Amino acid sequence: MTRLSADMRREQLVDAAIRVMIRDGVGKATTRAIVAEAGVPLGVFHYCFRSKEELLHAVIEGIMQRALPPTTTATPDDRSPRGIIRGTLHAYWDQVRARPDEQMVTYELTQYALRQPGLAEVARRQYQHYLTLYSDHLEAIAQVAGIRWTVPVPVLARYGLGLMDGLTLNWLIDRDDVQASAALDEYAAYLSSVTAPGV
Template identity: 70%
Template sequence: MPRLPAAERREQLAEAAIRVMIRDGVAKTTTRAVVAEAGVPLGAFHYCFRSKEELFQTVIERIMERNLPPAGLAHPAGATPYERIRAILHAYWELVRTRPDEHLVTYEVTQYALRRPGLADLARRQYRHYLDVNRAHLESMARTAGLAWTVDLAVLARHGLGVLDGLTLTWLVDRDDEQALAALDEYARYLASVAVPLPAPDLPRT
């Protein structure tokens, strides 16, 4: 077996854990099941992770990272703030639709952690990470769309997390694409209502 750097081995084990979680459920995702899926010895797990909870946190972060909309999304000339925000949210939603099993895993991790003594901090770290990611996403959205928010960013990030988290879970239950997109558009209208265009940069004098 080739000896991989620790970072690559962590990635290998995290991806194996995601596959096991999707196939067998979070409660059955043991360290032995993960190393068996990855095809590595048990010692490789303890070399890369201090605990199963650390692995779960890494899984959550990986799923979040690859479900963010692409940076630098192009907008047609003359697009309104609503149209710009809507395009970014739809790009995000398309990623949700293409990886539903991964999103289901994140909800299952939350329930797993909250129901086990001593693991509640895993759920707290999970949602702190979500808030950080959502805040960074709102900052990126504003830059990409040429906007500034008129609402405190921490409040806006928590509000957005509640909206997107709820929309995602509801869609995982009913898979109603039409209603999900309609609700997403309403969220885009709200964001546009609390955004103002950034002033155009001064052009250099010739």
């Protein structure tokens, strides 16, 4: 077995867990199934993660990080504030469309955690993590676009999370790219309406 750092092993196990969850469902993603998928002994799992709950958090974080592109590279053409906002949203949406199976896993993880005794905290932390990432992304957009938000960022983050969460679930059901794109443009228009020049 090749010697890898703990961080590389964690990443290997997270990737294996995602593959198992996509193929077999979250409920069947046992530690044994995950290490078998990764091709490592069971002891490696316990070396990298204190619990399955910790692994679930790492899976959620890994999927979300891949879905959020850097704001600074999201808009190569239109550098106006509205163009940066729209470009960032569509760059994010491109990642959703590129990895629909991973998006389905996130919804399944939420439901699984809420139904399993002792795992509700996973779902709470999952959505708190999303809110933090959305807040950070809104702050980054403001910095790149040279604007400030006229609505408090925590409120905008919760609003945006609710909208994008629903839009993603809708798209996973009907795969209507035209309507999804139109909804993104409407959201971009809303965000543009709650900006002011930066100070």
